[in-house]
Amino acid sequence: MRRALDAxxxxxxxxxxxxxxxxxxxxxxxxxxxNAPRTLHDPTAHAEMLAIREAARxxxxxxxEDCDLWVTLEPCAMCAGAIAHARIARLYYGxxxxxxxxxxxxPRFFAQPTxxxxxxxxxxxxxxEAGALLRDFFRERRA
Amino acid sequence: MRRALDAxxxxxxxxxxxxxxxxxxxxxxxxxxxNAPRTLHDPTAHAEMLAIREAARxxxxxxxEDCDLWVTLEPCAMCAGAIAHARIARLYYGxxxxxxxxxxxxPRFFAQPTxxxxxxxxxxxxxxEAGALLRDFFRERRA
Numbered sequence: 001m002r003r004a005l006d007a008x009x010x011x012x013x014x015x016x017x018x019x020x021x022x023x024x025x026x027x028x029x030x031x032x033x034x035n036a037p038r039t040l041h042d043p044t045a046h047a048e049m050l051a052i053r054e055a056a057r058x059x060x061x062x063x064x065e066d067c068d069l070w071v072t073l074e075p076c077a078m079c080a081g082a083i084a085h086a087r088i089a090r091l092y093y094g095x096x097x098x099x100x101x102x103x104x105x106x107p108r109f110f111a112q113p114t115x116x117x118x119x120x121x122x123x124x125x126x127x128x129e130a131g132a133l134l135r136d137f138f139r140e141r142r143a
Numbered sequence: 144m145r146r147a148l149d150a151x152x153x154x155x156x157x158x159x160x161x162x163x164x165x166x167x168x169x170x171x172x173x174x175x176x177x178n179a180p181r182t183l184h185d186p187t188a189h190a191e192m193l194a195i196r197e198a199a200r201x202x203x204x205x206x207x208e209d210c211d212l213w214v215t216l217e218p219c220a221m222c223a224g225a226i227a228h229a230r231i232a233r234l235y236y237g238x239x240x241x242x243x244x245x246x247x248x249x250p251r252f253f254a255q256p257t258x259x260x261x262x263x264x265x266x267x268x269x270x271x272e273a274g275a276l277l278r279d280f281f282r283e284r285r286a
Contacts, residue, residue: 042205043225
C-alpha cells in the first residue's frame with residue numbers, strides 16, 4: 001500500500017484526483033499506476049484500470065487470477081467490473097468512497113448475481129493516509 | 144447500429160465474443176471497435192471501452208458529453224461506469240444481457256445514487272441480429 005499511496009501523491013502533483021494502484025504477482029509489484037484521466041484524455045484511466053492493463057500486457061494474458069490489486073480508494077463500478085473480468089485474486093483497498101464506490105456502496109457489484117468473479121476483499125488498509133490525500137486535494141482546489 | 148453489428152461480426156471472426164460499438168460525434172462515426180480482450184491481452188478491452196477511449200483520444204479530452212454510443216449488447220458494470228465517466232449523451236444498445244448486463248440487470252448502474260451521469264437510454268435496437276450473432280458464436284464454440 002505504501003507504493004500505491006506514493007502513486008496517489010504523484011497523481012495529486014499532476015492535478016489528478018489522488019488515487020494509486022499496484023498489481024502484485026509472485027510477491028512482486030509488476031504494475032504501479034496513478035489516476036490519470038485528464039492527463040491522458042481518457043475517461044477510463046483510473047489507477048486500477050491502468051495497473052490491470054499494464055499487468056495483463058506484461059504477463060501476456062487477459063486473466064490475472066494469480067495477482068492481487070492494492071488501491072488507495074474503494075473502486076468504482078467501472079474498476080470493480082474490470083477487477084472481476086481480470087479475475088484478480090485479492091483486492092486490498094484504503095479509504096471507502098460513499099459517493100462513487102461500488103464495493104460497499106451503490107451497486108455493491110461483487111454481491112450481484114451478474115458478477116462472475118468475486119475477489120477476496122480487504123478494506124481500510126492505509127485509509128487514514130489515503131483519505132487525507134483526497135481531502136487535502138479537494139480542499140486546495142476549492143481554495 | 145449497422146456499423147456496430149459489422150464490428151461484432153469481425154470480433155467473432157477473431158474468436159472474440161461478438162460485440163461491437165460505435166461513438167458518434169456531430170453525426171459522424173469517429174470510433175468503431177470490436178470486443179478484443181483475448182487478442183489484446185487486456186481484460187478491459189470490451190468494444191465500448193475501446194470506442195470510448197479512441198473517441199476521447201481523437202477529440203483530445205476526457206469528456207464526451209456531445210457524443211452518442213451505439214453498442215450491440217447491454218453494457219456490463221465496467222462499461223456502464225465508463226459511459227458515465229465519459230458523460231456520453233445517449234446510449235443505444237441492441238440485445239439485453241441478463242447474465243452480465245448492468246443497465247437493466249444486476250447493478251442497474253444508471254439508477255444508483257452513486258452514478259453521477261445517466262445517458263438517455265434506448266434499448267432493443269437491432270437486438271434480433273445482435274442476439275443471433277451471440278447465440279451462433281456460443282453454439283459453434285460448444286460444438
